[in-house]
Amino acid sequence: MTRLRFARILLALAVILFPACRGGRSQTDMTLAGSTSIQPFADKWAEVFMEKRPGMGVNVQGGGSSAGIQACKSGACQIGMSSRELKGDEKDLFEIVVARDGLAVIVHPSNPVRGVKLADVKQIFSGDLRNWKLLGGKDREMTVVTREEGSGTRGAFQELVMGKTRIYRGAITEDSNGTVREIVAHDPYSIGFISLGLVNEQVRALVLDGASANEEHIRDGSYKLVRPFLFVSLGEPAGLAKEFVDFVLSAEGQALVKKEGLITVK
Amino acid sequence: MTKATKKRGKNRLERNDRLVRLALLVVAFSAISILLVITIFIIGQGTPIMFKYGLKSFLAGGEWYPSEKLFGLWPMIVGSLYVTLGAMALGVPFGLACAIVLTEFSSKRVRRVIKPVVELLAGIPSVVYGFMGVIILVPFIRETLGGPGLSVLAASIILGVMILPTIISISVDSLQAIPPSYREGSIALGATKWQTVKMVLLPAARSGIIASIILGMGRAIGETMAVIMIAGNAASVPHSILDPVRTLTSNIALEMGYAAGEHRQALFATGVILFIIIMILNTIANVTASRMKGMKR
Numbered sequence: 001m002t003r004l005r006f007a008r009i010l011l012a013l014a015v016i017l018f019p020a021c022r023g024g025r026s027q028t029d030m031t032l033a034g035s036t037s038i039q040p041f042a043d044k045w046a047e048v049f050m051e052k053r054p055g056m057g058v059n060v061q062g063g064g065s066s067a068g069i070q071a072c073k074s075g076a077c078q079i080g081m082s083s084r085e086l087k088g089d090e091k092d093l094f095e096i097v098v099a100r101d102g103l104a105v106i107v108h109p110s111n112p113v114r115g116v117k118l119a120d121v122k123q124i125f126s127g128d129l130r131n132w133k134l135l136g137g138k139d140r141e142m143t144v145v146t147r148e149e150g151s152g153t154r155g156a157f158q159e160l161v162m163g164k165t166r167i168y169r170g171a172i173t174e175d176s177n178g179t180v181r182e183i184v185a186h187d188p189y190s191i192g193f194i195s196l197g198l199v200n201e202q203v204r205a206l207v208l209d210g211a212s213a214n215e216e217h218i219r220d221g222s223y224k225l226v227r228p229f230l231f232v233s234l235g236e237p238a239g240l241a242k243e244f245v246d247f248v249l250s251a252e253g254q255a256l257v258k259k260e261g262l263i264t265v266k
Numbered sequence: 267m268t269k270a271t272k273k274r275g276k277n278r279l280e281r282n283d284r285l286v287r288l289a290l291l292v293v294a295f296s297a298i299s300i301l302l303v304i305t306i307f308i309i310g311q312g313t314p315i316m317f318k319y320g321l322k323s324f325l326a327g328g329e330w331y332p333s334e335k336l337f338g339l340w341p342m343i344v345g346s347l348y349v350t351l352g353a354m355a356l357g358v359p360f361g362l363a364c365a366i367v368l369t370e371f372s373s374k375r376v377r378r379v380i381k382p383v384v385e386l387l388a389g390i391p392s393v394v395y396g397f398m399g400v401i402i403l404v405p406f407i408r409e410t411l412g413g414p415g416l417s418v419l420a421a422s423i424i425l426g427v428m429i430l431p432t433i434i435s436i437s438v439d440s441l442q443a444i445p446p447s448y449r450e451g452s453i454a455l456g457a458t459k460w461q462t463v464k465m466v467l468l469p470a471a472r473s474g475i476i477a478s479i480i481l482g483m484g485r486a487i488g489e490t491m492a493v494i495m496i497a498g499n500a501a502s503v504p505h506s507i508l509d510p511v512r513t514l515t516s517n518i519a520l521e522m523g524y525a526a527g528e529h530r531q532a533l534f535a536t537g538v539i540l541f542i543i544i545m546i547l548n549t550i551a552n553v554t555a556s557r558m559k560g561m562k563r
Contacts, residue, residue, distance in 0.1 A: 148520045149331070151523075173512065175520050175521075187414060
């Protein structure tokens with residue numbers, strides 16, 4: 001009697017677990033992993049792609065740019081997503097720019113400072129420029145908000161703005177674009193940086209070196225804070241991965257992310 | 267029923283008994299072995315990098331820039347201690363006062379209502395405390411005292427409230443455990459109620475109260491979610507209570523998402539340090555608690 005019940009439980013477990021065990025490597029399933037900045041857009045792409053191609057499974061995972069690149073190298077996923085340029089031995093991988101993203105330096109909407117020089121931004125984040133008065137604002141100390149070590153957004157900011165200079169240690173550190181925006185939206189004296197697509201009416205993007213943060217200025221090259229969104233793979237993608245990449249680069253795929261505030265590649 | 271079937275029945279009972287005993291043993295050991303596996307894993311992952319870069323640079327280094335292979339945990343160690351001490355400074359006087367009022371200066375009916383309510387406070391998830399802090403406390407500090415608001419002070423206040431239930435309920439238990447003869451004797455000698463509390467009851471319940479404080483301290487030092495939300499997480503030693511601060515726990519939770527390679531190992535090393543600090547606190551709590559038990563006898 002007991003043994004029979006035990007067998008039944010085992011059978012139930014097997015039925016539940018079986019679908020999870022199979023697949024992954026099959027022709028109808030693929031996995032993307034990497035940058036959490038790209039993840040929401042990849043989710044969107046995957047959703048529409050799977051609607052058009054029923055029976056195909058596209059599985060999108062986060063983990064960060066570096067982890068995604070590593071996963072792609074080891075073969076754990078077919079496509080890695082990176083929101084920063086490849087470096088060192090990562091350059092062996094096949095890379096495709098699928099979109100570009102601007103970085104916005106944001107302040108509270110009530111801040112009288114409209115625009116700054118990129119060099120000032122560097123000084124603010126290195127901790128050398130601490131008072132808004134020096135930029136024509138109120139005589140108040142700045143609250144500098146940055147992202148945590150390892151974040152792709154921080155990596156891109158470091159590369160595009162800071163160069164070899166360090167972001168100073170006393171800066172408030174948050175672990176997502178959303179919390180950075182939340183803090184800047186509520187603190188009139190704060191400054192932070194987030195993905196351009198995530199700027200909303202709660203915060204205001206600063207004009208940098210005379211160029212406001214929008215698509216036009218990114219395209220003509222006057223707005224400098226732009227990073228690529230990359231898909232990387234071991235060799236040229238084939239099969240389902242190729243179909244997916246083609247979809248992403250198609251007019252339809254690009255239109256999807258343009259709506260969300262990204263800059264298309266064409 | 268024949269003798270043989272009786273015997274068989276007895277055998278079966280014995281066998282079942284052995285089986286149950288074996289099953290319980292396996293379950294019990296699995297709990298211990300999980301703990302053991304976690305310990306070995308954390309130490310195995312965390313210690314090699316500590317020795318690679320030197321224990322001194324790990325513990326006393328002031329610079330945390332994992333991308334440049336700088337893994338100084340000093341700001342986080344200091345940060346954890348500041349925030350915990352701040353929480354103690356707020357939580358202990360309030361908690362102790364509440365415990366004294368509940369045991370000595372209030373009727374049984376009041377106690378029957380308040381004590382469960384206080385214990386309910388312990389059941390509120392920490393993210394709710396953190397959220398309250400972000401919405402109410404942080405803007406208040408920013409507007410009245412200046413600074414970014416996300417600060418040592420904000421974290422201390424929230425943690426102080428969070429440890430109240432621990433301190434109150436254990437202190438109440440240990441004050442109630444004092445034999446009535448202590449109170450009666452003191453009152454009979456002409457002492458007032460407050461004198462009795464101060465001179466007789468508090469010293470008698472001392473080790474229980476200390477245990478409650480240490481357990482509260484353990485909760486404060488281990489708290490992560492609420493602290494990440496309100497402490498600002500700057501990896502530098504704060505110069506005032508209005509400066510942002512990063513604790514050991516937030517260091518791990520904040521960066522584990524993207525950490526790879528040595529960065530990840532350094533986060534495990536942070537865990538090792540935290541593990542050691544908490545183990546020391548737990549040992550102290552156990553020793554004082556067992557002393558309390560000895561006293562009761």
